[in-house]
Amino acid sequence: MRARPEQLYSPRAIGFADGVRLRFAALALFAACAAPTPLPAPEPRLEAACDALFTRALADNAAIGTLGSLLDAAPKRLSGSQGYDDAVAWSLQRMRAMGLANVRAEPVTVPVWERGVETAALVGDSAPLRVAALGGSVGTGAAGIEAEVVEVRSFEQLAALGEAAKGKIVFFNRPMPRALRRTGSAYGEAVPQRSNGAVEAGKAGGVAALVRSMTTAIDGHPHTGAMSYADGVPQVPAAAIATADAERLSAALQRGPVRVRLTLTCASRGEGPGANVVGELPGSERPDEVVVVGGHLDAWDLGRGAHDDGAGCVHALEAVRLLQATGLRPKRTVRVVLFANEENGLRGAKAYADAHRDEAARHLAAIESDAGGFTPLGFTCSLRDAAAEAVRRRLLPLQDFGAGAFLPGAGSGGADLGPLLALGVPCFGLVVDGQKYFDYHHTAIDDLAAVHERELALGAAAVAFAAFALADG
C-alpha cells in the first residue's frame, strides 16, 4: 500500500521516532501559530506600475542597444581621456534625444593617468606573465626592472620577512576566497593587497608590487584597479597579474628563487577636466524634490566597461525611458546622474555632493547601479528600522519579479553615493546576481558580449520601479 503525499510527511513518515511524537505535535502547533503573517498587500497602483515597467523593459529590449551605443561611441572612458569626453558627449546627446530637462555637464576636475607598455616575464622563460599596471601606478622606466620575487599572502607575512623583501618584487598572492557566496565579500577580503600593496612593498624596501588579480576564476586576464601611495613611503610600480600566471609564478617559486623582468611605462599626468552628466524627468507635482538614479560613466581602460559601469549608466537612462514609455510620471523629479571618476578618485561623486549641497534635503533618495548588468535581486538601503520599513513596503511589488531582496543598513549603495549619504540622503544600491561579476571586472573582457539583454533589461526595470516608488510616494 502506498502512502499518499500528506501521509509521507506525517510525523511517522518524516521519521520522528514514536517517542518524540508529542514534541513534533507541539512543534506543528507552534508553527501554525507562528506561520508567517502575509505582508500587507502592496498598493495596487504600485503593483500595476511594477508590472508595466518589467513587461515593457522585456518587450522593448532597448537596454542592450543603448549599452552597445555607449560602448561604440566611447569604448575607453578612463577619467581625463578623450574617451571620457566622448562618453560625456554621447550622454548629453542621448539625454536630449530622450527629451530630458535640464540636461547639462557639471564640471569635475579629475586625475589623469595613462597606461603604457606593460610586460613581464620570468627571467629565462619565454612565456610572458600577463600583467596590467594598477591605476595610478608609477612606471618602471622604459628599460624596466629585474629583480628576485618574494611571495606573500598577507601584509603580516610581508612584515615578518623584515630585510628579506629588500630589493625584491613583492608578489601578493592571496586569492579571493572562492567559498564565499557573495563575490563582493570575497573581493573585499582580498582587495587591500591591490589598494595598499604598493605602500606595503615600498615600506618593506621592495622595488615593485605584483598583485594576484581580483577574481576567483583561474584565467589569463589581468584585472586592473585603483591603488594608492602614502606620504613618506617610496613609490614603487604596481601591477596586477592574471590568476593563471600567479599560479605559475607561485609554482616556480616553490622550486627555487625566481627573477622577474617587469616593464611598465604608465604615468600620472596631473589633473584635467571631466564632468558629471545630469538630466531630469521633472516631477509632476513637486519638481524641486529629487530622486537620483545613477551609475558611473568612467571605466577602467582595459575593456569597454560593459558591466562596470556601462550597465549602471544604461540602467539609469533606461529607467527614465521606461517611465516615459509607460506614462508613469512620478510626482517628484527623477534625476539621472552619470558620475565621473568613480574608478580612480571619486571626484565626480564629491563634485556632485558639493554642487548640490544646498538642495540635499530635497533629495528624497539616491539609487546607484554599480554591480553589473546581471539579473536583479533587490536593493540595499542605507536606512534602518521604521524608515527602512516604510520603503520596504513600497518596494514589495519587486518580489513578484525576483527582485524583492531588501537589505536595510547596507551602506551607501555605491561608491558614488557616499558623499550624498554623508549629507543625509537615503541611499540605495541595486543588488544583482554577482557570481560572474569578477570574471569581467576591470579586464579586457568586460565587453558587450558579457552582458545578457534580458538580464540588463530586468535591472533597468528594477531601477525604474524603485525610482517611481520613491519619487511618487
Place this chain on the structure above:
Amino acid sequence: MRARPEQLYSPRAIGFADGVRLRFAALALFAACAAPTPLPAPEPRLEAACDALFTRALADNAAIGTLGSLLDAAPKRLSGSQGYDDAVAWSLQRMRAMGLANVRAEPVTVPVWERGVETAALVGDSAPLRVAALGGSVGTGAAGIEAEVVEVRSFEQLAALGEAAKGKIVFFNRPMPRALRRTGSAYGEAVPQRSNGAVEAGKAGGVAALVRSMTTAIDGHPHTGAMSYADGVPQVPAAAIATADAERLSAALQRGPVRVRLTLTCASRGEGPGANVVGELPGSERPDEVVVVGGHLDAWDLGRGAHDDGAGCVHALEAVRLLQATGLRPKRTVRVVLFANEENGLRGAKAYADAHRDEAARHLAAIESDAGGFTPLGFTCSLRDAAAEAVRRRLLPLQDFGAGAFLPGAGSGGADLGPLLALGVPCFGLVVDGQKYFDYHHTAIDDLAAVHERELALGAAAVAFAAFALADG
C-alpha cells in the same frame, strides 16, 4: 536645514498630503501590527548542514570538472546512439569511483532516430536558412523538396487558410513572448507549434513544417526538440529554423511569394537498448527509504547538452559527493537516478516508475534538476498546504544562500518525475535563474563554455541540501 533620513520618510516628506496624514498614521499602525512575523528558526542542525554544503561546493569547485568529464566522454548522448552508451559507461564508472552502493544500469527500450543532412534555402537566394530537423521527423528524401511557403502564427490561422496551405511548406513563426519574465512560461506558450506543427501542417495538406526556434534571442542557431505525428494524418518533415532566418524568411514573404528548398535525411530506426543509471548513498538508519535525486542523461544531439541536462546529472552526482565530503550521511538513502530518453520519449522515466512501483511508498521524495546549470533560486514542490509547509520549513536555510524560493503545487519538478508523481511520490524541481536558458536549449552552443563554474556548484549545493533535508527528517 537638512532633514535626517528618518524625517524624509515621515508622512510629510513621503508626500502624503496633510489631509491624509491620519490615514498614513493608521496605515503605519497596521503595518506595525501586521509586520511579518519571523519564520520559525530553522533547526540549527539543518542550518549548519546547508552552510557546510554551500561552502564546500564553492571551495572544491568540483562540479564543473565533472561536467567537463561527462561532455568529453559522451559529447552526443541522444537515446539509442553509441554516445548514449558512452554516457552510461561514464556514469557507472563515476558512481563506482565515488563508492556508491548498488550501482547499476537499469534497462530501458528507447526509440532510435538519426539526424542526417539538413539544409534549406530560399530559391534564388544564395544564403542558406539555418535549420535543424525536429527529433522524430521523417526525412524529405535525399533529393529534398521545394515548395512555396505560407507563414502562420497560430493553428487557428492555419485552419483559416483552408485549401491555401495545400502543397506548401507551413512556416510557424509565432515568437516566444519575450515580455514574460519566466522564460519557461514563454516556452510553454510557443512550443505547441514545434510539438504539433507537423500534425497541423499534415492536416492542412502541407508538405513540410518549418518552425521558428524556441528562443527570445535573435540569432543563427536552430533549436531542435521533440515533435510528434498523429494516427491518420500524413507525416510531413519538420525542422526548426534559426530566429534570425525566420525573420529573414518572414520579411521575404512580406515582399511576395517565396519558395524554399528543404532537404532532411533524418530517419527513425525503430527501437534499441538504453538504460537508466542508478547508484546510492545508503541511509544510516532507514536504508530502505529513498530520496531520488536525478537529471536526464540523454541530450539532443546538436550540442553537448551541457545545460540540458548535463548540469542536472552533475547536480545529482555532485550533491551526493558533497554529502560524502561533508560527512552528512542522511538517515535515509539518497538514490541518484540518471534517466534515459527524456528528450524524445520519456521511456527512462516510465521504466524507472515501472521497475520501482513496489517501493514507491518508500520513496519519500524525488528531486530533479532539468532547468540548466544557472544560479539556483529554490524548488518547486508537488505538495500543497500542510504537507508543503512542513517541507518548506525544512528548506528554510536555503534562504540565506539565495535559493529560498519555494513553489508548492507547481507540478512534477521535471518531466522525468511525472510517472513517480502519478504513484504519489512528492516531487521537487530545482528552480534556477533562467534568463539565458533558451539561448542554449537544444542547440549546438549548449556546451561547457555556457556553464559557469560557480553557478553550477551552487546548484549542486542546493540539490544536496534539499536531499539531506528530506532524507534526514
